[in-house]
Amino acid sequence: MKKILYSSLSFFIFTALLVAGPAKSEPAAGEPIKLKAVHFLPSFMDISKEFVELTNRINKRTGDKLEIKVIGGPDVIPPPQQGEALRKGIIDCLMCPTEYYKSLLPEATVFHLSKLTPEEERESGFYDFMVERHKKFGVFYVGRTRAYDPFFVYTSKKINKLEDFAGLKLGRSAPLCVPLFKELGAAVVTVGAGEFYSALERGVVDGVGHPSDGITGLNLHEVSDYLLEEPVYLRNSTVFLINLEVFNDLPEDIQKVITDTTIAWEKERLDKDKARVKSELNIGKQNGLKMLQLPPHDSQEYFDLAYQVEWDDLKEDVPDLYPKLRSLLKQ
Numbered sequence: 001m002k003k004i005l006y007s008s009l010s011f012f013i014f015t016a017l018l019v020a021g022p023a024k025s026e027p028a029a030g031e032p033i034k035l036k037a038v039h040f041l042p043s044f045m046d047i048s049k050e051f052v053e054l055t056n057r058i059n060k061r062t063g064d065k066l067e068i069k070v071i072g073g074p075d076v077i078p079p080p081q082q083g084e085a086l087r088k089g090i091i092d093c094l095m096c097p098t099e100y101y102k103s104l105l106p107e108a109t110v111f112h113l114s115k116l117t118p119e120e121e122r123e124s125g126f127y128d129f130m131v132e133r134h135k136k137f138g139v140f141y142v143g144r145t146r147a148y149d150p151f152f153v154y155t156s157k158k159i160n161k162l163e164d165f166a167g168l169k170l171g172r173s174a175p176l177c178v179p180l181f182k183e184l185g186a187a188v189v190t191v192g193a194g195e196f197y198s199a200l201e202r203g204v205v206d207g208v209g210h211p212s213d214g215i216t217g218l219n220l221h222e223v224s225d226y227l228l229e230e231p232v233y234l235r236n237s238t239v240f241l242i243n244l245e246v247f248n249d250l251p252e253d254i255q256k257v258i259t260d261t262t263i264a265w266e267k268e269r270l271d272k273d274k275a276r277v278k279s280e281l282n283i284g285k286q287n288g289l290k291m292l293q294l295p296p297h298d299s300q301e302y303f304d305l306a307y308q309v310e311w312d313d314l315k316e317d318v319p320d321l322y323p324k325l326r327s328l329l330k331q
Contacts, residue, residue: 032059032067033254035246037093039070040079040100040238042194045217046276047238048073051095051145054240058261066254068093074194079173087138092246095145098237099175104137106317110325111144111237112176113310118144118235118266126328140247142240143262148273149238150231151177154214154224155207156200162298168206171199176233177209179309197223211236212280221289229281229291230299232306307331 037055039048048070055068077085083101086094098108108130114121121127127143134141153159157168166185172178173193181188191199196214199205200223207224214220221227240262247255285291294302311331315322 032062032064033250035066035068035092035242037068037070037095038076038082038085038091039073039094040082040096041217042073042075046213047146047149047217048095051240054145054262054265055093057265058258061257061261062254066250066257074192079192083139086241086243089243089245092243094241095238096241097174097176098239101137102175105133107133107314107321107325109175109237109310109317110314110329111239112233112235113307113314113331114235114329115331116235116329117270118147121329122263124328124330129324129328134241135244138244140242140244142242142258144235144266145238145240145269146236146273147266147270148234148277149211149213149236150234150277151209151211151236152214152231153207153209153228154196154200154220155226155228156203156224157206158226159228159292159294161294162302169204171196171205171208176237176310179313180232180306181209183305183309193218196220200224212277212284215280215284215287215289221284221287224289226290226292227281227284229293230302232303 037051039051041048043049052070055070059067071091077091079096079100082091082094082096083104085091087104098105098111102109111130114126116124116126118127127141131141153170155168155170157164159165162184165181168181168186169189170177170181170186171189171191172181173191173196178188189199189205191205191208193210196208196210196218197220200208200220208214208220210218210220242258247258250258281291293299311322311326314325318325
């Protein structure tokens with residue numbers, strides 16, 4: 001019943017936003033420019049709180065000339081529809097993983113394959129290249145919101161070697177990890193992140209792929225016996241986006257505050273994110289979650305396979321861009 005009510009609320013709010021039309025409006029004299037922002041996970045998740053912190057920092061540094069107001073997450077717009085809502089101007093700003101708008105920009109899924117830091121991505125030309133690619137579907141790519149956020153596998157069944165993946169039912173809320181799980185012989189079940197807990201509890205899935213905040217944010221340690229401590233997709237792909245028309249209409253000084261603040265945010269996130277992941281894993285251990293490691297050969301094969309299957313998919317989706325993307329990410 002709770003799930004039905006939650007989905008219904010999201011539907012009605014999204015419908016109201018659609019009826020209201022584009023979010024853009026002219027501010028009254030002396031009033032700040034007001035922008036509406038949405039994130040992809042529930043508001044109680046740390047990654048959502050971090051986005052609110054980033055937008056508040058931007059607002060303050062504009063001298064209150066700008067007010068980015070975060071109006072919610074999947075309770076406002078279902079994640080699969082957020083990219084399109086941003087493109088159409090129904091919302092002004094968005095924080096979400098790039099794979100959520102793969103249908104609009106297939107090459108954006110390359111973000112989770114990066115092994116560079118955000119600073120190194122800017123130096124290599126990757127950042128500028130992706131800014132231009134995002135403009136093609138009416139969006140300005142501002143930057144990353146996390147600098148280190150690897151994926152792990154939470155499971156009720158012990159995984160001692162790669163062969164143990166065969167036959168497992170593994171849940172995912174987005175395309176990331178799906179090719180890897182299938183290559184290892186697991187069956188993939190589409191489950192929203194907010195439903196991971198109940199899916200594990202009821203045995204709908206044997207495990208799920210999710211970052212370490214599945215412990216502190218989703219309490220997955222309560223319904224999982226093990227965590228496969230083999231991190232992959234180290235950079236994740238969660239980004240900060242603004243509708244292109246909205247961004248272009250902002251005064252240049254405000255544009256600069258947004259981009260400069262995000263650059264500074266990226267730099268400080270690297271150490272903070274590494275400490276956060278370590279802390280979250282320790283909390284899981286303290287609460288009975290058993291950590292698993294693969295034998296050295298399997299561990300390296302798992303890591304390499306995670307990236308190779310995704311690069312193979314990307315080559316099929318955007319063959320003309322594939323060499324350029326690999327070059328920019330130095331792979």
